[in-house]
Amino acid sequence: MTTFTAVENISRRDVLKLFGAAGGGLALGATGLAWSPMALAQDNQAMMNLFIAIGEDNKVYLTCHRSEMGQGIRTGIPQILADELEADWDNVVVIQGLADKRYGSQNTDGSRSIRKHYTRMRQMGAVARTMLEQTAAAKWQVPVSEVYAKSSKVFHKSSNKSLTFGELALDAGKQTVPAIESVRLKSDSDFTHIGQSKTIVDMQDMLNGKAIYGYDIKLDGMVYASISRPPVLGSDVASLDDTEARKVVGVIDVIQLPVPKGAPLFQALGGVAVIATNTWSAMQGRKALKLTWTASVNDRHDTDKYMAELVAKVKTPGKVMRQLGDSVQKWPKESTLNAVYTVPYLTHAMMEPPVATANVTAQGCELWSSTQTPQSTQQTVAAALGLQEDNVKVNVTLLGGGFGRKSKPDFSVEAAMLSQRLNKPVKVSWTREDEIQHGYYHAISAQFYQAKFDGNNKVDALLARTGFPSISSTFAEGVEMPSAGELDLGFTDVPLALPQIRLEAVKAVARTRIGWMRSVCNIQHAFGIGSFVDELAVKAQKPCIQMWREMLGAPRKETFADQGFSYGNYGEELADHPVDVARYHHLLDVMEASLAKQPKVAKNQGWGFAIHRSFVSYVAVATLVEVVDNKLQVLKSIAAIDAGLVVNPDRVKSQTEGAIIFGLTLAMMGEISFKDGKVTQSNFHDYPLLRLPQCPDIEVILVESNAKPAGVGEPGVPPVAPSLTNAIFAATGVRYRDLPLNKVLSV
Amino acid sequence: MSILNLSINGKPYGPFDVEPGMPMINFLHEYVNLTGTKFGCGEGICHACVVIIDNDDGTSSTHRTCISNVMLFNNQRVRTIEGHAEKNKVGEIIALHPVQNAFIKNFSFQCGWCAPGFTNETVALVEKLKKQPIAKEQVEKVIEDTLGDHVCRCTGYVKYFNATKELILTTEGLTV
Known part of the structure; x- marks a missing residue:
């Protein structure tokens, strides 16, 4: 058998x-x-x-x-x-x-x-x-x-x-x-x-240990590198004493790597690499290095202060990115409701840290990399080594998770540069500490929302501002404004049908490498709008789903015409992937019907809801929580996803289940903070991930659709955080607008 | 240097000269090319690197190889993810372990990085239950207690949980 x-x-x-x-x-x-x-x-x-x-x-x-x-x-x-x-x-x-x-x-x-x-x-x-x-x-x-x-x-x-x-x-x-x-x-x-x-x-x-990941590559004559990288972006080696490191059994060499100038791009961070006959010796040698680092413009980066400044900024006017109706100045002074939501820096924490193996010879470079982007790896490595791209062969191994981190080939560049220097195959395996402290971080952010009701208890005006250091700052110096592409991710593209809409962005200086992480800016933007609609619903004494129906307006294909806004739509034509309000409504109906079948909630329990379109898919999430003695337990998550035609239904269900865990993790316990320019977290003890006992029952509803296939890996993440905090409000009457929740609740 | 001898998946290995203090996972990868055991944190937090030791008293126990000195495995009988499936004389897999079948049937994982740790932990649990069956109503709590330390970043844990529960409840002799 x-x-x-x-x-x-x-x-x-x-x-x-x-x-x-x-x-x-x-x-x-x-x-x-x-x-x-x-x-x-x-x-x-x-x-x-x-x-x-x-x-x-x-x-x-x-x-x-x-x-x-x-x-x-x-x-x-x-x-x-x-x-x-x-x-x-x-x-x-x-x-x-x-x-x-x-x-x-x-x-x-x-x-x-x-x-x-x-x-x-x-x-x-x-x-x-x-x-x-x-x-x-x-x-x-x-x-x-x-x-x-x-x-x-x-x-x-x-x-x-x-x-x-x-x-x-x-x-x-x-x-x-x-x-x-x-x-x-x-x-x-x-x-x-x-x-x-x-x-x-x-x-x-x-399941048999035969699958080949980046960590599993072994070549004849290969040596292993462990790299001490600058703890603050922009700092360089000030002094190096490698005497003790070279005494460690197995250590072959100590090599200083240059710290690149200008924008970080995908370049290697630089630092000092210890080369050894095995990983353990390389790590021991690295520990024995006596290193000091030069000062950096980012030495004073402190996330507590930075966030306070960001919150202040989003309360003052920014650059208008989309506007419909009269200007905000004509709105009544007494706004009906306003709120500020914040999300900290986050990191990817994929289970397999970055890893690459390179073999550079006179003829070219061959790489084995756990990479999401083989061609940018090829291009970046070729540039770093002074080779033609055709002389860089990139073998793509299996990836033990990626979530966007492995789209950045800095770790492959490290392996290639070291192999070129040593003229032999070199493997660079990042530790968990390396991964957490030298990431391309999901941006710290603040969102301000303000709305007023008309005389019929309906919202008729919305003002929103978002602020976060841009991913573009990783690729060009001096960038202080979010790009249009980032604002398209769940901020400017929410198809609300209100007479007055004004959406603004504010400046934010980048103090570390900013990158994209699963669902990117949709994380903070969905948390903002998803929370605020619920707050409006509470104010209006209406169910959240009903408030969404009202604010989305009649089923239509929204084009955002005449709103000073050209929508990128994730690189898709609106004709192929319209912003289809009817699909929102259908999901609202699906979730409303599903919730109607759920048992009545007990004391200290509550359901929360949020809906979001991203990567041209539509996802609604309902979350049931219980909060007793300040202890949060997530009991159930229901996700309904309309991703168009589905190629492999189990994969869509699995990705959506995983997205719920990813979203709960970031909402409940995800935070990267900086002090004196350095990341303060280092491993899973202080950057924890959700575990089985914290995991809710999960139900995924695949909505049948004849629409063109749409995104699956990321769209499940954004609505999770607001559905969770909305649920906590329903259970306790307390509104949490700042993530992560483990700062105020036991999770 | 220290001298190491051990058995892995029923096969004797050694003697090896190993670096003092080297974690077992580095030995498995870099000395004997058994790469199925996965590195996740290096601090014993995520349990991706768990392997099984078969004790002389007939019991088995699981151990985190990223924080365990390789010499702790000296003269021990170790099982890794490479050892669960039944193989023919030329090393080809002819039948999977019931835990492997259960995880495949339930699509239990995605990227696969955490799968060896989950599999080893579940294999050890099933073997323990064969000797010490539990009441059916205890099954969910026992699974949660056993797998609760293992981190999976991709999947919703639900499918690991469901696969293990189904396997325990449908395997004769594991519950009373």
Whole structure:
């Protein structure tokens, strides 16, 4: 009996072969790295296109060009390819794509792997299927209209004779590739793999220690590095005494890395690297370093003071980003309600810290990296080493989580620079302390909200301001205003139908590296608007869901016309992914019906609600809490998600469940703080993550939709925090506007 | 340097010259190329790095390898994530452990980093329950107590919990 997943995974040996590790390195050409995007394509296989190869043995090799970090994309992309190809899932072998511009964007962030590649993957599958069908028709000398593909075979309709893909592959591979526009795509009702909850292809290997992550790479002759980085952004090594470090058994060398000037970009932070024959010795050597650091403009960064200044700023006028109706100055002085909400710095805390291994030779650089962005890794490493991009080969390992941190290739640059200096393979494994203290942090933020009611107990005017150091500051010096793209994330793009709306942003100077973390600015913006609508509902003595209905207005496709605001819409055309208020309303109805079925709440319990559109998906979350003697227990979370057409329903459910845990974690216990320019947290004891006993019962409702596939990995996060604090208000009558909650409640 | 001998997944290893103070996880990765045990925090907080030691009295116990000196495992019988599945003579997997099957059936994890720790902890729990069955009404609390220290950043814990509960309740002899 076997319960193995039907998909054949590449074995550890094959992975190493794929990565070139087993043979001691990759094939390096004299003028560049001679690798194929389809690394396994061999003489007995036919490359049908960039993503599909078929072997004479009937195996179907499908390339996933996106990074796998738990979201299941190494299953999802092949599901789409296999469906249009009509491949038998049992014959599928998934190949991990290397960094290669021919794939298009490989940036595995922004919840876009499916929404941006769904159609293209279908076309790739359909092109290959068409070539196989044409080959079979030619062999049988029948019109191609008389043949069809199914389960890795091509059949002749009238005679029912068939040929396997393997029997057709080599001839099919010689065919002229048909124009993408000419091939037939299946109707949704004919899907065989899309829409199925297939087990993720790496699951069995993960459970047997065979899956290869960044931490698992080992090369012949490899040495290990542990790096002491500047504790304050912008500081450099002032003095170094490595005498004791060099005495540690196993330590080979101590190397000072330059601290880059200007904007941080994706550059290595610099510092002092201890090189050893094993990780432990490298870490012991690092501890033995006697280091002092130069002063930095960021030495006085103190989050308590910074937040107080930010809160003061959002109470004063900023730059208008969107306006509808009269200016705010004409509003009545006595505003009905106002509030300020704050969210601290956060860090990613993915389970596998950053890690990369590099082997730089005279011919080029080969990297094995736990990266979400192979191409930016390739570009940044090439620039750091003075190489052509084509001479940097990036192998993408599995990622033990990413959440946006592994989109920044600074750790890969470190490995590459050290390998270049040492002329041997070098592995750089970050510790948890490294990860927490040298992140690209989710921005500290404050949001001010003010609204007034008309004479009919309805909100008719809203003023909101947001303030946070911009991600753009990581890429250019002197940036003090949030970018339009950041404000699009849940601030300016909420389709409220009010006569008067004025949305402003204020300046904030960056004092550390600011980066994107799962759902990015939607975190603070959803917390602001999601909390404030609930406060308005309480004031108006209406259910929160009803208040949302009123403020969203009639179902429509909002374009934000004539509001001084050009909406980026996550890089999507509004025609493809409109801001569809009807979909908000449908989710409101779904959640209202679900809540109606819930048992009556007990004493000290309460439900909270929030809804948010992000990454062109819509998510509503309801949370049930109990608060007794200042102890918070989250009892239940219900999430309803409309992400358009779903490729793998279990993946969407799992990602949404995970988003709830992620959102609860940040709301209940997430905080990075700075003192004297340094991060004060260091590990999971002071940057805790939610655990099983703190985890609520979770129910995920997948809303059926014919809309185009939308984002999944991130949209579940934003509404969680406001639904939680709204629930606490319902249970206790106390409103919490500042995260995290463990500052005031026992969690 | 210290001399280390031990058994891992039924196979003898050693003698090794190891650095004094080296954590077991570094030994597993860098000396014997068993990379299935995962590093999460280095402080024994997240339990991603848990392995099993089989004691001479027939009991088993779980240990965090990121904070345990490798010499604590000297002359011990250790089981890691690589050792649970049944293999044929050439080392090919022919059957998964029931805990592995339960986790796969329930889609229990996502990125997989925490999975070895959860699996080892659950395997040890199931083996303990075979010797000391519990009442059905105790099952949820026992699971929560056993897996409550393990951190998962991706999944909602629910599927680990449900998989373990289903396995315990449907496996003969684990409950009374």
